[in-house]
Amino acid sequence: MKNRIRALFRRRFNSWLDKRSPRCSEITLNQRRIFIIPSSAGLGFAIMLLGLLLLAINYQNNLIFALCFWLFSIFLVAILHTYANLSGLLLRAGAAEPVFAGELASFHLHLEAGRRDRHRLNVGFPNQQMEVCDIDAEMGAANVIIKYPTQKRGALRPGRMEVTSRYPLGILRCWSAPSLDWHCLVYPRPRCLRPLLNSADSGEGHIPDRSNDSDEFSGFNRYQAGQSPRRIFWKAYAKGQGLLVKQYEQSQADELILDWDSLEGLSVEERLSTLCAWALDCDKQGLAYGLKLPKLSVPSGSGSGQLSKVLRELAVF
Template identity: 70%
Template sequence: MLGKLKAFIRRRFDAWLEKRSPACSQLVLNQRRIFIIPSRAGGGYLLMLLGLLLLAINYQNNLIFAITFWLFSIFLVAILHTYANLSGITLRAGAAEPVFAGQSAAFHLHLEAGKRDRHRLYLAFADQAEEPCSLTPAGASATVVLKFPSTQRGAMRPGRMTITTRYPLGILRCWGAPKLDWHCLVYPQAKYLRPLLNSAADGEGSIPDIARDSDEFSGFQRYQAGQPPKRIFWKSYAKGQPLQSKQFEQSQADELILSWDELEGLGVEDRLSTLCAWALECNTRGLAFGLKIPHVNIAPASGGDQLTRVLRALALY
């Protein structure tokens, strides 16, 4: 019963918060987006003040009255300072690079301090580790990377984050729960459930060798991690130039079509995961490859851009 009540209150609060602070790409924390309550230490502080007040009333002791009201005035001043530590901060959603299912996505958050210093800020998504941040001096800016786990392929939105401070005394917890317009593309998890075969239009066979004698040299491109060492153009690197790799034109027989139909007997997610693994291997080997899945056909090509096109199609299928 208590669990249902908590869930009901949580749903109502989330709905109210959605109306009060909808998703946007950039926002400034103000009175509509900031909440403040006593922290656990603050609750103990208030109980101490209550005890002192009862003691002063019981003994009619003016000194205890003075101490009680002085400590209470400190509490009131702390409210203003804790609130001011958050108020006026500008938050802007940054980039989020694609990841594979099961990995943690990294969302970049840009913060601007505004007209004052900002101390001991803590930022996090729900149920994730907090990232500390301070913005000093006034007008400073910073970028914080927040991690959020991906569980399935597709376009992922992490939801609301929290930005919290207990500065300066730790007796108050001031926080905001902005919802920035973040999204991250999650590729299928790569799984080798079937071996990669050459499914070119000319027939069957195994994976073609890299840079066979029949391939024609076509030029150079910037080296990408995972490309074979035998393709690296070491002469230019020895002259102090950026690392480059040799590119070869492949015959049509060397062009692979990664086909959905070759994976009969596997479920949808297993097919996508296997096609993902095949695409990664083709790119590592420097092969030209295409993709054929229901409603999507990508012509054979090679390189990082082709890999991105194929992985994106698999993620959004």
């Protein structure tokens, strides 16, 4: 019963937050998005004030009255300073690099301080490790990387993050829960459950060497980012002729196709994990390869661009 009530309260609170602070790529914290509640130390402080007040009333002691009201004024001033530490802070969603399922996704957060210094800011996702940062008004901005665990492949939207502060006294907790427009691509977890068969080979499965006899040398090209270092013509580089790469014409008979249909008997996720492992192995060896999925084909190619294209199709399949 308690869990149901708690879940119902959480759903209604999140729905209220969605209306008050919708998803966006950039947000500035203001009074509509900042909340202040006493911390555990603040509750103890309030109980102490109540005890002092009762003691002062009981004994009609002016000195205790003065101490009680002086501490209460400190509590009120702390509310203003705690709120000011978050008010006006600008948050902007940065990039998020693709990861494999089971790894921690890294989301880049850009913070701009505005006109005042920011102290002891805790930023992160709920129930995850929080990152602590300070921002100097003269520096103006800071970049923080916050982590989020991934469990399954696909497009990941982490939901609301938290920005909290207990500055300056720790007796108040000032927090906000902005929803930034983050998304991260999660690739399948690579698991090679079956060996890759060369399409021209009817024997035992293996990944052929890129420099086999069926590949004919066709000349040199200028090196481009992402091409395999195995193809670089180092002798030319040693002579000061720049980075050149060897080009080969691969026979169609030896064309490598990562074929979905060759993995019969495996589940959907097992097939995707195996295809992912094959693609990584082919890229490591500098092979040209293609991908064949139901209703989708990726032409044969090589390099980091080809790997990114193949892994993206596997992630969103």
